[in-house]
Amino acid sequence: MNAVERLSDYGIKPSVQRIAIMEYLMTHRTHPTADEVYMALCDSIPTLSKTTVYNTLKLFVDQQAALMLTIDDKLVRFDGDTSLHSHFLCRRCGRVHDLPYSGKKREARELQIEGHAVEEIHHYYKGICRECKEKENLN
Amino acid sequence: MNAVERLSDYGIKPSVQRIAIMEYLMTHRTHPTADEVYMALCDSIPTLSKTTVYNTLKLFVDQQAALMLTIDDKLVRFDGDTSLHSHFLCRRCGRVHDLPYSGKKREARELQIEGHAVEEIHHYYKGICRECKEKENLN
């Protein structure tokens, strides 16, 4: 699946900017911030505006073509992988790693929890990631 | 357990401000923002500074006497209940409701997931809360 197909799957009209941003999300599983997306693309699209990046990422989230992660209290991150999975934020290196969804399988399909209509599930974990732990142990 | 006891349990020296803020967190399970805490207390402590509220809440979180919730992308919220539980954000009324922790019991005691050292677990759910759904159905 390419970026254009994915956009139209979610009812988003393609444009140079939208395709580039979606492509970036699809090929970089780093959970980038809006600024990181902008910095990565502004060379290849010199006229790109930061406002467009913000608007476009918001559009993707509204259309459910991307996830907005608020795991970090400073920065909002975005994830092009909308499948049900969890996230791990390393307080050492600041990276966000994907984890398989660890909740009850049943719950993920439930529309209701305690009478509330659930539309989004976010499972976040924080700590020190494997790579940072291994580096630490070398010292 | 009163606020002063709770502070000393977490190695925090009591002061008028710290006691008032901890007391507010203990008696208001609304997951308030720093600004909400400030607005609630500035009448009874007229000299209270917003910086103090921010600093104190940060101190509580660092000492693990409170939780910082980043369920909302706009505002950081605080929770005086540090027991393992989940949260539901209603996109209609904006309130955050508590939910029992629904993850696997095993996982909560694990220090590691996929090799990462887990220090914090945050399970967030978003949607429309029961009260808002019921109000909606009346119309």
Added chain:
DNA sequence: TTACAGGTTTGTACTGATTACAATTTTAAT
């Protein structure tokens, strides 16, 4: 009592991510 030292609080100024908005450009249809 006085003076000092440490920690705490305060107010102001600043930062930096995000948004509002109006102008410009592009797209699509007639």
Added chain:
DNA sequence: ATTAAAATTGTAATCAGTACAAACCTGTAA
């Protein structure tokens, strides 16, 4: 080719949160 609608852009503004230095306590020891 015209025109309307949609998309993009740049600038200015917003506003939660923070840095910093001055002022203020609190306890201790001369």
